[in-house]
Amino acid sequence: LVSNHGVKCRALDVANSPPGLAGTKFQLDDVIEAQQFDRETLSAIFAVAREMEMIEKNSTGSQLLKGYLMATLFYEPSTRTRLSFESAMKRLGGEVLTTENAREFSSAAKGETLEDSIRTVEGYSDIIVMRHFESGAAKRAAATANIPIINAGDGPGQHPTQALLDVYTIDREIGKLDGIKVGLVGDLAYGRTVRSLAYLLAKYHDVKIYFVSPDVVKMKDDIKDYLTSNGVEWEESADLMDVASKCDVVYQTRIQRERFGERTDLYEEARGKYIVDKNVLNVMQKHAVVMHPLPRLDEITVEVDQDPRAAYFRQAKNGLYIRMALLKLLLLGW
Amino acid sequence: LVSNHGVKCRALDVANSPPGLAGTKFQLDDVIEAQQFDRETLSAIFAVAREMEMIEKNSTGSQLLKGYLMATLFYEPSTRTRLSFESAMKRLGGEVLTTENAREFSSAAKGETLEDSIRTVEGYSDIIVMRHFESGAAKRAAATANIPIINAGDGPGQHPTQALLDVYTIDREIGKLDGIKVGLVGDLAYGRTVRSLAYLLAKYHDVKIYFVSPDVVKMKDDIKDYLTSNGVEWEESADLMDVASKCDVVYQTRIQRERFGERTDLYEEARGKYIVDKNVLNVMQKHAVVMHPLPRLDEITVEVDQDPRAAYFRQAKNGLYIRMALLKLLLLGW
C-alpha cells in the first residue's frame, strides 16, 4: 500500500498487465490532485488516452462502460468541464446522472454536510465527478465515499484533469516531455492551470520554463522554489517575442478581471500586455505550438486559429480522451 | 374496477401472476398518494423491491426497461429525489428526459395550464415523474395523462415514494411490520414524512407509536384521531431516552427553520431539544434502528453514523429499490 499525499494507490500484480504497459502499475482509486501522479503513472494514463482516441475516432460507440453510472455533482456550474466528462462517459457506453444544482444539497436552509450528500449520491451511482467552490472538497469527498471520486475543480485548489490534458497535449504535439522549453504567459499568479502544469513538468528532465507576465500577476515564489529544488531551470522575461522564438510550447492564459476588483485600470493594462498574434507566430519554430486552457478572450487573436501550430482546440479535445481514460481506469482498472 | 381515493386500480388475472405473488394483484396506473396502497399492495411492491435489490447488486445493468423513456418534470428543484428516480430508471436500462425548469412551462408570461404541459410531455415520454409546489397537482396530472404519473412530492401534500421507502426500510431492518414500536421524533406538525408514515403504519397490527416533539411542532389531531379510530395505540412523551429504550425504530426528523418565520428564538429552542446521539444509542435495543428522511442537520450527531443501527443511509438507498420497483410495475406490470 503506497500513500501519496494522502491519495490511496495500490500496487497491482504486474503479471496481469496488458502488453505494452511494462513496469509497476498502480490502481487508481480517486483523482484528486495533480501531485498524486508520478511520471510512470502519467505515462501509463497517456497510453490509455491514446487507445481512447482510437475508440472515439473509429467506432460509433464503445460499450466498455455499459451498465456504469456516473454522477456529475457540480456545486458551481462549469458547462465546458461537465460536457467533457459526460461526453467521455457516454462515448464509452456509460450513463450519467447530472446536477449543476448540487448547492441545493447543502443550502443554507438545509445545511447538509458534503459528507452526507456524498453518502447519498454514492448509493445512486458508480463514480462521482465533483466540482466544488471550496479548496479541499474533493479530498473530503474521497475520504467519505466508497466509490471513486474525480475532482473536476475545487475552488482555487486543484483541477487535476486539466493538468493531465495539458501534459498529454504537449506529449502529443511535441512528441516528448523531456528536454522541452515551455513559455507560460499571462496570469501566472492566480492561474490554477499554469501552476499545476509547472508542477507536473518538474517530473521530466531538462525542462526549461519561461515566465512571461504583467508585474501584478507574476508567478509566486512557492512554484519557483519548487522548480529550483527539483532541478528545473526557469527564468522570468518581459520579452514575449524572444521567448516565443525559443520555446516548444507557448502556453497563453487569460487575465481574469475578477482578480482586480475595483482596479479596472490595472486589469486593462495587464490584459493588453502580452498578446499572441501573427507576429508571435512568425518567430515561433515550425514544430512549436500555442496552447490555452480556454475560454479565451483576446489574448490570442483569431487570426492565429488557422495556423496548424494553434493547438488549443486539439487540447480541449484531448480533455475528452484523458477523461475517457480516467473513467476507464477508475471503473475497470488497467 | 376498483376506485380508491380517485386513483385507478384494475384487478388483474391472477392466473398470470408470477409465483410467490399470491392473492389478487392490482394494476398500478399511477402513484399519487400514500393512501392508495393497502397492506397487500405494499407487500407485493416490497417483494418487487427485493428483486430490484438483487438486480442492482448483482449485475452491471439490467435491460428490463430498455426502450422506455421517463420524463422528470420538476416544478421545484429536489436534486436528491430527482437523482434517485433517474438512477432507478437507468439501473433498469431506461432513458430519462430531465427538467428542473418546469415552471417555465407555466410561467407568468406564458401561463400554460398544468394540463396542457402534461399533454405535451406525455407525447415525448412513457412515464412522468412530477414534483410540484401545489398540493393536488399530481392528481390533476394523472386525471389528464394517458401515461403513468408518479408524484415525487406536491407541495405540503403528498410524497408517496418517501412513505413507501420508509415502511420498506422498517420491514428490511426489523423483519416485520406487525407488533412494532416506533418513535416519531422532531417536527411532527409540518413533517410530511412522519404524517404519511403514521398513516401507513395504521395498516399493520399491534403497532405502537410514540410522539416526541417540542411543543410548537406537536403531531396534529387529525393523525391522532385517525390512529385511534384504526386501533393504533399512541402516546406523547417528552422523554426521548425512555422512548428510545422501548422502540424498534427511532424516526428522527429535521426541525425546519422556514416554519418559524421571524421567531428564530423558538426555532433555536425547538431544534436543540431532542438530539439523537451516543447517549440515545446506548439505551436503544440491539436490534433497533435510527431512521431519518435526510437531509439532516445536527439532530443526529455524526458519531451515530458509525453504529450499525444507524439506518438512514441504507434508508436512502432503499428509495432506489422502491423507485425501481414502481417504475417496473407501472411500465411492465407485475
Add this chain to the structure above:
Amino acid sequence: LVSNHGVKCRALDVANSPPGLAGTKFQLDDVIEAQQFDRETLSAIFAVAREMEMIEKNSTGSQLLKGYLMATLFYEPSTRTRLSFESAMKRLGGEVLTTENAREFSSAAKGETLEDSIRTVEGYSDIIVMRHFESGAAKRAAATANIPIINAGDGPGQHPTQALLDVYTIDREIGKLDGIKVGLVGDLAYGRTVRSLAYLLAKYHDVKIYFVSPDVVKMKDDIKDYLTSNGVEWEESADLMDVASKCDVVYQTRIQRERFGERTDLYEEARGKYIVDKNVLNVMQKHAVVMHPLPRLDEITVEVDQDPRAAYFRQAKNGLYIRMALLKLLLLGW
C-alpha cells in the same frame, strides 16, 4: 453543389436513394432557416417523418442512432423544444448532452465567442441543437462547425423545425397542401411561426391565406408582398366566423404580452378579440382543423380540446416525428 441562401446542400447520387423517394435528393448539412427547404425536400422529409411515426408507435426503442451523441446547447431555456429534441434523439437510440446554461460559455465575465464555444462542443458530440437569443446565431454556428447544426430558434429570427412541423401537420390532417385555405389568427406582426408558415405555404399551388388579427399586430408588408409576388392569394378579415367557415386550417396564435410594454390596455383589448371557442367550431367544416404552436393561454377555450378537429396536441407530437426525421437525415443521410 447547390447554394441556397447560404445553406449548403449537396446533390446526391440518386441511384442509391431508397425506393419511393424518387427525384434528386439533397444532402442536409444543417437546418438553419425555413427558407432553405424547397417543395421536394419538404416532401422527402415528411416521408421520413412518417417512417419515424411508425418506429415510435410500433417498437420499444429504435437503435438507428445508437452511438451518436447530440448536444443541446441552449443559450436561453425552452423546455418544450429541448424535451422534444431530446426525446427524438433517445427514441432513435442516440444519446444526449444537455445544457440550458450555455450563456455561461459566453458570459460577460468570460466573454468567449460563439465560434469558440462551438469549436469546443463539436469535439464532444456528433450534432448540435442550438437555441440562441440572437438572430443569425445559428448561421454563424453552422459556418464554424464541422458537424451538423440544427437551429432550435434564434431570437426573433428563425425556428425552422416549428415551421416544418406546422406544414407536416397540415399535410397529415388535411391530406394535401395544394389548394388549401388557411386562416392565420392572432399575433401576426411578431409571431415567428405564422410568418415562417406563410413563407412555406407559398411553395404550394392555389393556396389562399386569410389574416385575422387585432389592428396593433397585423401581418407586416414584407410577407404580404412576398405572397403576392409568389402568386398566393391573401386577404385581411375582421370576421373570424366567416374565415373559420371557409378554411381548412384555423391557425390560432397567442398575443404576447411582452410586445406591448407598458400598454397593458392595448394588450387586454387585443388578446380578447379573436378567441377560438365552440361557436367557431360550430361553423368550421367537418374536415377542418384548429392548430396552435403552444403554449396557449385562453385564445382557444378548453371546451375545444375534446373536439376531434382540435389538432394542436397532435401538432406538438408531430414535432417529435419531424425532429426524429431531421436527426436521422443529418446523421445518416437519406
